Amino acid sequence: MKTSLANLFRGITLGLLVSFATAGAIVAHGLSQADSRAKELSGISVDTTLDLPSGSPAATQASIALAVKNFGIRLPKNINGPFFDPKLEDRGLTLRQGLASDPLVLIGREAFSSWGMLGSTLAHEIEVHCRQNFLAIHLQNLAGFDGTGMAEREAYRYELANAERFGLASYDRELIRSTMSYFYPEQESKFARRFVPMKAWLDRLSAVASQGRAL
Numbered sequence: 001m002k003t004s005l006a007n008l009f010r011g012i013t014l015g016l017l018v019s020f021a022t023a024g025a026i027v028a029h030g031l032s033q034a035d036s037r038a039k040e041l042s043g044i045s046v047d048t049t050l051d052l053p054s055g056s057p058a059a060t061q062a063s064i065a066l067a068v069k070n071f072g073i074r075l076p077k078n079i080n081g082p083f084f085d086p087k088l089e090d091r092g093l094t095l096r097q098g099l100a101s102d103p104l105v106l107i108g109r110e111a112f113s114s115w116g117m118l119g120s121t122l123a124h125e126i127e128v129h130c131r132q133n134f135l136a137i138h139l140q141n142l143a144g145f146d147g148t149g150m151a152e153r154e155a156y157r158y159e160l161a162n163a164e165r166f167g168l169a170s171y172d173r174e175l176i177r178s179t180m181s182y183f184y185p186e187q188e189s190k191f192a193r194r195f196v197p198m199k200a201w202l203d204r205l206s207a208v209a210s211q212g213r214a215l
Helices: 001-041 060-071 111-115 115-131 134-142 147-161 169-183 188-215
Strands: 080-084 092-093 104-107
Touching: 001 169, 060 080, 060 115, 092 115, 104 111, 111 115, 115 147, 115 169, 134 147, 147 169
Parallel strands: 080 104
Antiparallel strands: 092 104
């Protein structure tokens, strides 16, 4: 009985250590890729001689095409879109039907409040999300880390870093900043929070094993 409890305890401890190491490696890989993307995207050449109509853009596919051209949005070869989706409630959305599938980019009505916001939304979805590793994000989520939050914060920070490029008004910048803070705040690792009840269980198991050895 004593030997069985000791072996069980050692097995669980080893499994947790492996899980921690694996999760840490996944997060480190994701952060390394994010840094590489940021350096790559910062070198985008943009034509500052914009030829955009005055006022807010019409919510149409033609406005999207005009913004892509004038803001120098660089489209990946494997992208589907960007397409205007009148039913989409968010500014934009990037989807993959499978982890290895081509990204589908949809643009909602909220993105057409100004030409700058439209360009910023396109950059958020295309220049950041379309180049992110969805498999790494998925693995981070499975490991208990905030993979989705990390990916979204990267995209919102990219928008703020390119605010001058898109001529974003101060209220647009504040909207982006507040959206990121509200929906994707910096937070403690989900894995660490999930480990709390597991740790209590292991402590009890250890106590039982110790009691058994003392008998």
